[in-house]
Amino acid sequence: MTKQNSQPLLTVKKLTKYFGGLQAANHICLDIWPQEVVSIIGPNGAGKTTLINLVTGVFPPTKGTIWFNSKRIDRFPQARVNDLGIARTFQDLRLFTNLSVVENVIVSARQTVQAGLIEMMTRLGRSKKQESQAMDHSMEKLALVGLEKKAHLYPFNLSAKEQKLLAVARCLATEPKLLFLDEPAGGLSCEEIRELSSFIFTLREKGMTIIFIEHRMEMIMGISDRVIVLNFGQKIADDIPARIQENEAVLAAYLPKMENKS
Amino acid sequence: MFSLFLEALIPGLTQGCIYALVALGFVVLFSVTKMYHVMIGEFGMAGGMMGATLYAAGMPLYASVIIAIGSTTIISAAIWYAVFHRPFAKGASIMNLKLITIALTLVSVGIAYLIWGTNYKELPPFSNIELSLGTVRIDPQTPWIWGVLLLVVAGLSFLLDHTLVGKALRASADQPTGARLVGINPNSMAFYAFVLAGALGGIAGIVVVPITMTYYANGVFLTLSGLLAAMAGGPNRAEGAIMGGLFLGLIQSLVGAFISSKYMTVITLACFIVILLIRPQGILGVKEEEL
Amino acid sequence: MKQLSLAYQRVVDGRKWTGGVIVIFLVILPFLVGPYPTTMLVLILIYSLVAMGLGLLIGWAGQFSLGQGAFFGIGAYISGFLSAELGINPWLAMLCSAALAGTLAHVLGKPLLSVPGYKVGFVTIGFSWLFHEFISRLEMLGGSTGFSGIAHFSIAGFTFDKDYQYYYIVLVIVVLFFLLNQNFVKSKLGKQAKAMDTFTGGSALAARSVGIDTGKLKTKIFTIAGVYAGIAGSLYAHYMTHLDPTPFSVWASILMLLMIIIGGVKSTWGGIVGAAVYFGLQEMLTFILGSKAPMGLQYLIFGFIVTLILLFFPTGIMGFISRLHQRLKGDIPFSLPMQKGFDDKTKQPTPPDR
Numbered sequence: 001m002t003k004q005n006s007q008p009l010l011t012v013k014k015l016t017k018y019f020g021g022l023q024a025a026n027h028i029c030l031d032i033w034p035q036e037v038v039s040i041i042g043p044n045g046a047g048k049t050t051l052i053n054l055v056t057g058v059f060p061p062t063k064g065t066i067w068f069n070s071k072r073i074d075r076f077p078q079a080r081v082n083d084l085g086i087a088r089t090f091q092d093l094r095l096f097t098n099l100s101v102v103e104n105v106i107v108s109a110r111q112t113v114q115a116g117l118i119e120m121m122t123r124l125g126r127s128k129k130q131e132s133q134a135m136d137h138s139m140e141k142l143a144l145v146g147l148e149k150k151a152h153l154y155p156f157n158l159s160a161k162e163q164k165l166l167a168v169a170r171c172l173a174t175e176p177k178l179l180f181l182d183e184p185a186g187g188l189s190c191e192e193i194r195e196l197s198s199f200i201f202t203l204r205e206k207g208m209t210i211i212f213i214e215h216r217m218e219m220i221m222g223i224s225d226r227v228i229v230l231n232f233g234q235k236i237a238d239d240i241p242a243r244i245q246e247n248e249a250v251l252a253a254y255l256p257k258m259e260n261k262s
Numbered sequence: 263m264f265s266l267f268l269e270a271l272i273p274g275l276t277q278g279c280i281y282a283l284v285a286l287g288f289v290v291l292f293s294v295t296k297m298y299h300v301m302i303g304e305f306g307m308a309g310g311m312m313g314a315t316l317y318a319a320g321m322p323l324y325a326s327v328i329i330a331i332g333s334t335t336i337i338s339a340a341i342w343y344a345v346f347h348r349p350f351a352k353g354a355s356i357m358n359l360k361l362i363t364i365a366l367t368l369v370s371v372g373i374a375y376l377i378w379g380t381n382y383k384e385l386p387p388f389s390n391i392e393l394s395l396g397t398v399r400i401d402p403q404t405p406w407i408w409g410v411l412l413l414v415v416a417g418l419s420f421l422l423d424h425t426l427v428g429k430a431l432r433a434s435a436d437q438p439t440g441a442r443l444v445g446i447n448p449n450s451m452a453f454y455a456f457v458l459a460g461a462l463g464g465i466a467g468i469v470v471v472p473i474t475m476t477y478y479a480n481g482v483f484l485t486l487s488g489l490l491a492a493m494a495g496g497p498n499r500a501e502g503a504i505m506g507g508l509f510l511g512l513i514q515s516l517v518g519a520f521i522s523s524k525y526m527t528v529i530t531l532a533c534f535i536v537i538l539l540i541r542p543q544g545i546l547g548v549k550e551e552e553l
Numbered sequence: 554m555k556q557l558s559l560a561y562q563r564v565v566d567g568r569k570w571t572g573g574v575i576v577i578f579l580v581i582l583p584f585l586v587g588p589y590p591t592t593m594l595v596l597i598l599i600y601s602l603v604a605m606g607l608g609l610l611i612g613w614a615g616q617f618s619l620g621q622g623a624f625f626g627i628g629a630y631i632s633g634f635l636s637a638e639l640g641i642n643p644w645l646a647m648l649c650s651a652a653l654a655g656t657l658a659h660v661l662g663k664p665l666l667s668v669p670g671y672k673v674g675f676v677t678i679g680f681s682w683l684f685h686e687f688i689s690r691l692e693m694l695g696g697s698t699g700f701s702g703i704a705h706f707s708i709a710g711f712t713f714d715k716d717y718q719y720y721y722i723v724l725v726i727v728v729l730f731f732l733l734n735q736n737f738v739k740s741k742l743g744k745q746a747k748a749m750d751t752f753t754g755g756s757a758l759a760a761r762s763v764g765i766d767t768g769k770l771k772t773k774i775f776t777i778a779g780v781y782a783g784i785a786g787s788l789y790a791h792y793m794t795h796l797d798p799t800p801f802s803v804w805a806s807i808l809m810l811l812m813i814i815i816g817g818v819k820s821t822w823g824g825i826v827g828a829a830v831y832f833g834l835q836e837m838l839t840f841i842l843g844s845k846a847p848m849g850l851q852y853l854i855f856g857f858i859v860t861l862i863l864l865f866f867p868t869g870i871m872g873f874i875s876r877l878h879q880r881l882k883g884d885i886p887f888s889l890p891m892q893k894g895f896d897d898k899t900k901q902p903t904p905p906d907r
Contacts, residue, residue: 056762078761088762092878098754107745108763117773120740121733127740134741174764296819298674326710349864351696355752357617360674361814362863363809368856478849486682493675524690536674539664542671 007070009034009209010055010086010178015064015074017233024050026233027064028141035164037200037210039220042230043253048213049091051230052180056088057081068178081216087176089128091183091213095155102151108173126257143167145199160187179203180213185219197223202239219244229253268398270519271512274325276404278511279411284488285495285503286414287462292497293435294455295448296356298361303485304370305460306467310476311336311374313468323388331464338460341366342453351449368484374478387472403472410469411504414462418500427454435498445489463488493535496544505546510534579724583717591716593836595792597828598723599785604813604824605727605734606781612818613738613746614774616666620677623684624779626801628654628786630694633796637702644706647787651780652848654871657773658779666775669770680804686820689798703790719792727825730781734821737777746770811859816840817869831855 008031016026025047032038054061055068057078066074071080096104114134119125142148147166149159155163164184166184171179185193193248197219200210214220220241221226227244229237231253237244244250284302291299313330317323345362387403394400395449407420421428433441434451442448467484487510495506513533518526561757583591607621630879641649661680665671689697705714706722713719737743747753749760749767757767790796815830816823821860835851866873 066605077766078758079764082762082764090759090762094756094759096748096755098750099744102746106741107748107760107765110764115741117737117742117777120742121737121777123736131741152732170763178898234646343859345864358867360865361617362808362860363855365811365859368807368811368852369860370856372849372851372856374854376847376853442776482803486678489675490679493731494673496863525687527686528683528690531686535683538672538676538679542668 009036009069010057010201011067012051013065013067015054015066016053016062017059018062021206024194025054025061026108026218027062028230028233028235028239030228031234032211034177034209035204035207035221036225037204037224038212038228039224039226040213040230041215041220042236044158045232046230047233048230051231052088052182052213056086056180057082066198069092074232082174082176083199085175085177087171087178088173088180089164089171089184091186093163093167093245095170096162097155100152100154101147101158102135102138102142104166104170105141105173106134108170109137109141110173110175111137138173141172145169145171154250160209161192178209178211181210183213184217185214185216188216190218193219259262266357266519267278267516270403270515272395272398272400274512274515275508276401276407276473276511277469277470277515279506280409280466280484280507281487281491282504282507283414283462283469284484285492285507286418286500287459288492289497289500289503290418291429291459292492293499294431295350295452297452298356298360298363298489299456299459300360301367301370301481302328302459302463302488303467303483304367304374304481305334305463305483306339306484307374307476307478308337308370309464309467309478310471311378311383311387311478313386314476315378316357318383318387323386324378326385326434327388327468330468331461332553333460334464335457338451338457338464339453340535342458343355344458346456347453351483365534367485370479373482374481378478380477382475383471384475385468385471388469400401401473403469407473408414408527410465415449415504416464423445426457442521476488490531490534492544494534494544496547499546502544502546506544540548559869565610572871576728580721583720585841590836592718593832595720595723597825597832598720598727600798600809600812600831601790601825602727602730602785602788603782603809604816605730605821606778606785606824607782608813608816608818608823609734609737609810610774610778611813612820612823613743613750614666614771615750615752615896616673616771616775617810618677618775618778619674619803619810620661620684621778621782621809622801622806623677624654624658624782625786625789625797625805625809626684626688627657628783629796629801630688630785630786632785633700633703633790634694636704636791636848637700643704643787643791647784647791651783654783654786655776655780659776661873662779663768664692666771668761669743672682678803678806685802688801693840695797697820698799699795701795703794703796705794706791722791723788726784730784731821731825739820742770742773746774750892756892775894811855813863815859815869817871817873817875819868820875823869823871830858834858 002020010032012028012030015025015028015127016023028047028051040051041161042048053059054074055066055216057076057080060075065072068084068086071084073084074119077082096107101134111130111133113126113130115127115130119127119130121178124177139148139151145163145168147165147169150162151156155166158166168181168184185196185247188196193216200212203210224241227239227240227241228235229244229247236249236253237247239247266368284306287302287305291297291302309330312333313326316326316329321329322384346359346368346528349362350359387401388406389402393402393404419427422432423429429443430446431451431454433444434446434448438448441451463484466482466488470476488507491506492503493506493512494503495504495509510530514526514530521529541547582594586594601627603621606860610616610618628650631653632643632646635649636643636645651903660678665673665676694700703717705712707713713722738789745760745765748755749757749765749770751757761767789800812826812827813823814830816827834855836855839852861871868876
């Protein structure tokens with residue numbers, strides 16, 4: 001299932017980021033293979049979201065390189081990284097609350113029919129075709145997450161779980177090959193986590209690679225092919241779930257108090 | 263050749279001092295409140311016009327000047343309380359406040375027009391000592407302007423380093439959240455900053471009158487120059503304001519003397535725009551980390 | 554209250570004919586007001602075109618440009634020069650000036666808007682100032698006295714030189730650009746622009762994360778604003794047949810900004826409303842005072858009105874009207890206070906889709 005192809009999909013080499021004096025990422029190295037489901041865990045402030053930000057181009061690294069499909073992307077701006085096939089969700093979702101549910105997806109939609117500015121302003125040429133294609137594609141993505149009936153409502157009309165689904169649908173509209181999910185299971189019940197997990201497998205079957213940041217152990221241990229552990233900006237472990245549970249460095253990072261007590 | 267250089271250098275620096283004063287006022291308000299003071303030049307105009315009117319009415323020169331500066335300070339305070347106090351306290355957006363200053367510029371130009379019409383007003387130099395450097399004649403107002411700038415800089419340094427209010431202002435500028443946490447009221451700080459800016463504008467406006475005269479639309483010119491100088495020099499730093507102002511005056515003068523006096527403003531403006539495009543945070547400014 | 558809402562709803566649902574009524578009104582307007590005010594109407598329309606473009610720039614790209622006066626001037630001078638000195642057909646001249654204004658806007662806008670941190674207001678105001686200084690000194694274009702000899706528009710031999718004739722030409726063009734504006738707002742690009750507006754509920758960061766190139770989009774909108782101003786300038790030149798630097802100063806840029814602020818930046822009507830207020834004020838003052846009102850008084854009152862609007866109705870007149878409209882329709886309760894800041898009908902329940 002994994003490691004079939006000879007080349008990793010995403011490679012990160014000695015990735016380092018300083019914010020002034022604060023080191024948020026410290027020589028991180030990792031490889032992600034196509035269609036893997038990988039989780040990134042670590043205590044708060046370990047640098048998990050920073051890693052996503054670096055890979056997706058929110059800010060450039062201070063040192064190190066990032067490679068996607070053998071192409072170096074560490075200085076690319078966000079929009080360009082997304083064009084290449086990397087999408088991400090946000091911990092605080094950041095939905096476009098001033099647009100309707102379907103519009104949230106339309107603005108993200110990758111399309112084959114592109115209309116130029118003048119065509120859009122005059123509503124001539126390919127604009128009408130482009131609009132209907134955008135609508136079709138977007139409704140398709142909404143149907144994938146089960147929100148097609150709420151297409152014309154606004155994000156604030158949706159429940160928390162539905163909002164998360166919208167965030168994912170928005171990402172899917174960009175036709176990603178690699179999807180970062182930043183704490184997708186926050187606030188979900190065990191049943192909902194099972195639904196989310198099977199959804200992630202569905203995405204994997206469609207050819208996607210998923211990397212998710214999480215704290216919920218059921219999800220991490222349940223579906224990850226691999227678990228990567230960060231602490232203080234450094235990678236301290238990178239292994240299958242079973243071995244991670246017994247890794248001493250991981251235990252020390254998560255449970256320092258217990259060490260002191262004994 | 264050298265005398266031509268001197269002839270251009272000295273008035274250029276002098277004009278630059280004026281720009282620097284306005285730019286300082288701008289920086290004071292901006293660093294504390296992030297507000298763009300687009301009407302600061304109007305205080306300059308008001309100060310100049312008032313001083314000139316008082317003098318023409320018979321008041322002694324120094325009294326006119328001092329009363330004019332005092333008036334602009336008071337008017338500044340009044341405007342803050344009348345217009346900005348509540349919106350600022352309620353957290354109006356900076357853009358909104360900036361737009362209000364622009365609108366007030368119109369109001370003040372309108373008022374000035376109604377009071378004084380389009381007449382030019384003038385003042386004699388504050389002292390009549392003939393000066394010269396070699397063969398180059400220096401306008402007698404020049405040392406006053408330089409002196410005022412130095413005095414203002416010294417005064418500001420003293421204020422910011424040695425008084426409680428000044429330190430509070432600096433704290434608010436550097437770390438607004440931290441300042442609030444130790445009990446510094448941001449609204450009061452904004453008020454002081456605004457009044458200080460108005461005073462600085464007024465000073466700049468009146469001390470330049472003996473050289474260039476003044477009229478109702480002078481404010482816009484002062485504002486634009488001061489703004490451009492401050493932004494190009496670095497809007498967060500007083501040093502940036504001073505440098506920007508002096509630079510602006512100097513470049514304009516030198517360009518006028520050596521390249522083209524007809525297009526001196528155009529070329530200077532182009533230079534400054536290029537500076538702003540290449541280095542948006544200003545020459546001495548610090549880049550804001552964005553996220 | 555319910556009855557009022559239902560009645561209002563019924564009136565407004567006849568939306569199809571409201572557009573028609575407005576158009577008919579605009580068409581017969583010159584005959585209603587007489588020759589002198591028609592001049593003012595022409596000016597209102599011309600300036601509203603600039604304001605419309607600026608409104609798009611502010612409302613949809615979030616950029617407060619203080620340089621539209623320069624693009625207005627560029628359009629006017631290029632079109633006027635081509636017509637007066639080279640005898641080029643005014644329509645062709647207008648096209649050229651629009652293209653040039655747009656190109657210049659693109660060249661200026663691209664570096665300015667692609668990377669955040671640039672102070673758009675200052676660079677544009679500097680640009681406006683520079684343009685005015687430059688044009689006042691350029692001998693070829695008449696320096697501060699300007700030049701004359703610009704031709705009026707004409708179609709198939711019929712020259713539009715009477716005021717009301719000019720009014721109709723300008724009206725047609727402004728309506729056309731109004732519709733283009735509306736189309737943009739409803740298009741995918743318009744929605745993407747909304748998505749990247751962090752202040753009204755979008756998120757620039759999230760927009761970029763789904764592939765929206767915010768810099769490119771902002772530049773496009775800046776270019777549109779430049780073209781609108783350029784075309785307006787051309788209309789102005791061929792109307793006045795004489796040009797001098799006075800109407801193209803920094804002051805003009807500032808006034809145009811204030812016009813759209815009064816009108817409301819989120820509405821395409823905002824430009825027209827704002828221009829109408831500015832010029833209408835002048836007329837009203839003249840009417841009240843019996844003789845031509847001093848310019849200072851006009852500035853004073855206009856500035857005062859803008860201040861009031863900014864303090865109490867930051868969404869502008871159209872923002873206020875659209876809020877009123879929503880309340881009367883019953884979409885939002887009357888008890889809800891007017892929101893401060895630029896808002897949208899985003900936080901309120903949307904009426905069900907028809």
